[in-house]
Amino acid sequence: MELVDTKTLLPKWRNNLGLLENKFNDNIIVEKLDKLLSWSRSTSPWFFQFGTACCAIEMMAAAASRHDLMRIGMIPRSSPRQADVMIVAGTVTMKMALRVKKLYEQMADPKYVVAMGSCATSGGPYWQHGYHVLKGVDIVIPVDVYVPGCPPRPEALIEGLLKLQEQILEERPLTRKMA
Amino acid sequence: MGIIRGEEMVLNIGPQHPATHGVLRLQVRTDGEIVSSITPYIGYLHRCFEKHCESVTYEQVIPFTDRCDYLASMTMNFGYVVAMEEMLEIKVNDRVQHIRVVMAELQRIASHLLGLGAFGLDIGAFTPFLHMLRDRERILDLFEMTCGARLLYNYMWIGGLSHDLPVGFVESTYKFLDYFEPKIDEFVNLLVHNKIFVERTADIGVMPQDVAISYGVTGPNLRASGLKWDLRRDDPYSIYNKFEFEVPVGEGGKGSVGDCWDRFYVRVLEMKESIKIVRQALASMPKDGDVHQSLPKKIKPPIGSIYKRTESPRGDLGYYIESDGSNIPYRLKMRSPAFTALSVIDEIAAGWLLSDVLAILGSLDIVLGEIDR
Amino acid sequence: MSSGLDNKIIELVLSALDGNMDSINALEDRVVRSKAKAALFKAKKDPGKFRAENTGDRSGADEVKETVTSDDSQKLIANFVLKGLDGDMDSINAIEDRVTRSKVKAALVKAKKSPDEYKKIHSPKAVSDVASSSSEVKKIVHEESINLKIKNLSVAKFPGSVLNENVDDFLMINPSIWYDFAIWLKTDSNLLFDSLQCQTGFDIDGKILEARYNLHSMSKKHYTEVRIQVPIENPKIPSVESVWRIADWFERETYDMFGIEFSNHRDLRRILLPEDWEGWPLRKNYEVQETYHGIVIPKMKEGWE
Numbered sequence: 090m091e092l093v094d095t096k097t098l099l100p101k102w103r104n105n106l107g108l109l110e111n112k113f114n115d116n117i118i119v120e121k122l123d124k125l126l127s128w129s130r131s132t133s134p135w136f137f138q139f140g141t142a143c144c145a146i147e148m149m150a151a152a153a154s155r156h157d158l159m160r161i162g163m164i165p166r167s168s169p170r171q172a173d174v175m176i177v178a179g180t181v182t183m184k185m186a187l188r189v190k191k192l193y194e195q196m197a198d199p200k201y202v203v204a205m206g207s208c209a210t211s212g213g214p215y216w217q218h219g220y221h222v223l224k225g226v227d228i229v230i231p232v233d234v235y236v237p238g239c240p241p242r243p244e245a246l247i248e249g250l251l252k253l254q255e256q257i258l259e260e261r262p263l264t265r266k267m268a
Numbered sequence: 269m270g271i272i273r274g275e276e277m278v279l280n281i282g283p284q285h286p287a288t289h290g291v292l293r294l295q296v297r298t299d300g301e302i303v304s305s306i307t308p309y310i311g312y313l314h315r316c317f318e319k320h321c322e323s324v325t326y327e328q329v330i331p332f333t334d335r336c337d338y339l340a341s342m343t344m345n346f347g348y349v350v351a352m353e354e355m356l357e358i359k360v361n362d363r364v365q366h367i368r369v370v371m372a373e374l375q376r377i378a379s380h381l382l383g384l385g386a387f388g389l390d391i392g393a394f395t396p397f398l399h400m401l402r403d404r405e406r407i408l409d410l411f412e413m414t415c416g417a418r419l420l421y422n423y424m425w426i427g428g429l430s431h432d433l434p435v436g437f438v439e440s441t442y443k444f445l446d447y448f449e450p451k452i453d454e455f456v457n458l459l460v461h462n463k464i465f466v467e468r469t470a471d472i473g474v475m476p477q478d479v480a481i482s483y484g485v486t487g488p489n490l491r492a493s494g495l496k497w498d499l500r501r502d503d504p505y506s507i508y509n510k511f512e513f514e515v516p517v518g519e520g521g522k523g524s525v526g527d528c529w530d531r532f533y534v535r536v537l538e539m540k541e542s543i544k545i546v547r548q549a550l551a552s553m554p555k556d557g558d559v560h561q562s563l564p565k566k567i568k569p570p571i572g573s574i575y576k577r578t579e580s581p582r583g584d585l586g587y588y589i590e591s592d593g594s595n596i597p598y599r600l601k602m603r604s605p606a607f608t609a610l611s612v613i614d615e616i617a618a619g620w621l622l623s624d625v626l627a628i629l630g631s632l633d634i635v636l637g638e639i640d641r
Numbered sequence: 642m643s644s645g646l647d648n649k650i651i652e653l654v655l656s657a658l659d660g661n662m663d664s665i666n667a668l669e670d671r672v673v674r675s676k677a678k679a680a681l682f683k684a685k686k687d688p689g690k691f692r693a694e695n696t697g698d699r700s701g702a703d704e705v706k707e708t709v710t711s712d713d714s715q716k717l718i719a720n721f722v723l724k725g726l727d728g729d730m731d732s733i734n735a736i737e738d739r740v741t742r743s744k745v746k747a748a749l750v751k752a753k754k755s756p757d758e759y760k761k762i763h764s765p766k767a768v769s770d771v772a773s774s775s776s777e778v779k780k781i782v783h784e785e786s787i788n789l790k791i792k793n794l795s796v797a798k799f800p801g802s803v804l805n806e807n808v809d810d811f812l813m814i815n816p817s818i819w820y821d822f823a824i825w826l827k828t829d830s831n832l833l834f835d836s837l838q839c840q841t842g843f844d845i846d847g848k849i850l851e852a853r854y855n856l857h858s859m860s861k862k863h864y865t866e867v868r869i870q871v872p873i874e875n876p877k878i879p880s881v882e883s884v885w886r887i888a889d890w891f892e893r894e895t896y897d898m899f900g901i902e903f904s905n906h907r908d909l910r911r912i913l914l915p916e917d918w919e920g921w922p923l924r925k926n927y928e929v930q931e932t933y934h935g936i937v938i939p940k941m942k943e944g945w946e
């Protein structure tokens with residue numbers, strides 16, 4: 090049997106950096122630390138899998154085949170402790186409101202909230218004659234992005250999440266704020 | 269040595285938990301790993317459906333029925349309009365009836381796909397979920413083609429439909445059915461005969477027939493317990509008596525009759541029957557007929573009440589409508605099948621392991637929107 | 642022509658009342674079509690009357706009138722004849738409408754020749770059979786006679802338990818014996834109501850609370866509705882959760898929404914609303930509380946902010 094040099098079996102590009110690989114000398118990037126931080130935050134906002142009503146199904150559809158939220162770096166997490174973004178998908182009732190607040194408080198900073206659907210943004214069709222529905226989730230927790238629709242299509246949700254990413258990208262967490 | 273009793277522990281599952289299919293809270297008392305009792309707490313999604321119905325007109329109730337069971341909006345519409353048409357003594361033409369049946373059966377397939385996929389997900393099978401959602405999207409495309417909405421349609425109106433079928437719908441549906449039929453066997457290979465899945469579901473959470481009846485469990489859950497009871501066959505509404513289809517019942521293929529595996533498999537078989545019905549309905553659908561023909565100008569039902577049941581993907585969906593002669597319902601009660609299905613969980617899950625509770629919950633295929641209304 | 646309509650229009654309206662709208666829509670002449678539709682709209686308010694008037698007018702001849710009168714008046718006459726056959730002539734004499742009275746009397750004379758046969762054909766059950774077979778939608782579960790059967794059977798065991806005279810649609814039950822009555826409904830070999838389909842509450846004009854039970858038998862395939870009324874000041878109904886287990890949750894829901902107390906219920910708590918909620922939401926005079934744990938409940942019921 091002929092001995093093969095195992096090194097030839099290695100893939101051509103070991104680190105999967107494509108054309109850039111092994112092309113440079115020792116390299117540095119000059120960039121503001123602020124921007125680097127917010128860039129890295131914005132590209133992987135893991136979201137909190139928290140569906141309450143109809144919109145949850147569209148959120149599932151957005152995360153599953155065809156729409157695939159992982160393309161924009163969003164992975165569903167079941168625990169608030171591991172999540173950066175809370176997508177409030179669906180109606181929030183009085184009974185649920187206190188739990189929503191508790192779940193929000195359990196999330197680690199920095200944290201963002203996306204209100205998905207009419208119910209989460211404004212109470213939807215339910216507040217007018219009802220007695221048990223919160224008129225928008227922003228009564229109990231602060232909201233960063235509102236996605237209207239009843240329910241919003243997965244495309245609309247993705248648009249909202251991209252808006253959130255833009256918003257995160259503009260943050261300057263280290264810069265001293267002017268009084 | 270006697271049997272050592274563990275310390276009793278109270279464990280809260282939910283209201284935010286990936287396996288509770290929404291906002292449901294289960295208070296589980298366990299003795300070690302064995303479940304001694306379960307107390308479900310519901311109402312985290314109580315959206316005052318019945319109060320709304322007393323404030324809006326009969327037509328305006330339809331969008332609210334959509335949002336009750338958001339996985340099967342078409343059948344929720346269907347049940348309501350069938351009840352109202354019986355109350356108002358409206359007869360709709362044959363084309364409308366056929367379109368309704370096609371939509372309801374496609375919706376049943378879509379609902380079962382998501383239900384089965386989520387059941388697999390609860391047990392840890394992620395791949396079938398993606399496969400099933402991929403095929404569900406195709407059904408949603410058909411609905412979107414018809415009425416523009418993906419999830420909540422407001423498609424069936426009292427006395428007709430909101431839109432006629434678009435050009436090319438029938439061909440697309442045939443194409444979908446041809447594509448989908450062999451896919452069912454794919455699921456069967458992925459899950460139904462999967463060793464791990466069978467271990468997790470066969471002989472688990474057995475629901476005897478008398479328990480099911482006493483708890484008012486209906487639909488696939490009841491049929492899995494071996495009782496051939498399907499309102500489409502036993503109390504046919506609309507034009508279901510024209511079609512030929514089987515009512516699949518649980519036979520205990522991998523364990524005993526009425527276990528989680530049976531509840532899963534009955535739904536798989538039901539999808540096949542739904543395909544049969546859709547094919548027959550498409551074949552016999554009349555070409556002409558105005559879908560707005562019998563829309564009433566004013567909806568003021570005579571004084572009195574009606575209780576009408578239809579078969580939704582989750583079981584007997586009943587509407588109790590009381591009219592006082594005005595254009596607003598005096599009282600409207602929805603008897604939701606998932607409500608009764610959830611109430612049985614304490615009875616059938618006690619004595620099983622904690623990990624089985626989620627398998628049992630998944631097999632019941634509940635939708636919280638309909639339980640809490 | 643009593644209503645001044647053409648024969649043609651009347652014909653069209655009559656066929657439309659039977660569900661055949663196509664013939665009207667197929668009319669070429671727009672004027673006639675709109676006339677027909679207008680007439681149809683009027684006729685739909687009281688189809689029976691329209692049929693009786695116009696079919697009678699068109700046929701003209703007296704001898705066939707009896708056979709073409711509407712189902713309703715026939716049923717009415719049959720009812721009176723049945724009463725007359727049982728010896729109750731007073732109710733016939735008390736009929737105000739002279740035409741109907743004479744018709745009843747004529748029919749009674751005929752019926753007396755062979756009373757048994759008449760009873761067989763015209764007893765309420767037979768009439769209902771005819772009615773249900775004529776309608777396209779087949780009702781297999783809702784048998785009119787089952788309520789009557791329950792009422793008759795219950796007389797021996799629970800005298801005076803069924804409070805309403807006319808049991809066509811429902812049975813009004815005395816709340817005090819409801820628990821035993823429910824067990825009997827479930828276990829009696831003639832009834833076997835093993836499934837409680839639906840249970841719901843009602844607020845009748847803010848004075849009376851009502852619980853309604855829709856019962857169904859899986860084996861006998863019949864269906865009935867039971868109603869129980871209690872005053873709103875003291876709404877207490879015996880619980881049947883040990884008879885049909887699903888009544889457990891149904892009764893909790895009715896308690897939650899209407900505040901009807903089900904005595905001997907093992908675990909009567911609110912089910913949908915939080916434990917510390919105030920008031921009974923589905924009562925007609927319900928006022929929403931101002932706040933819940935500091936959250937203001939939206940009150941404005943019209944328009945936008």
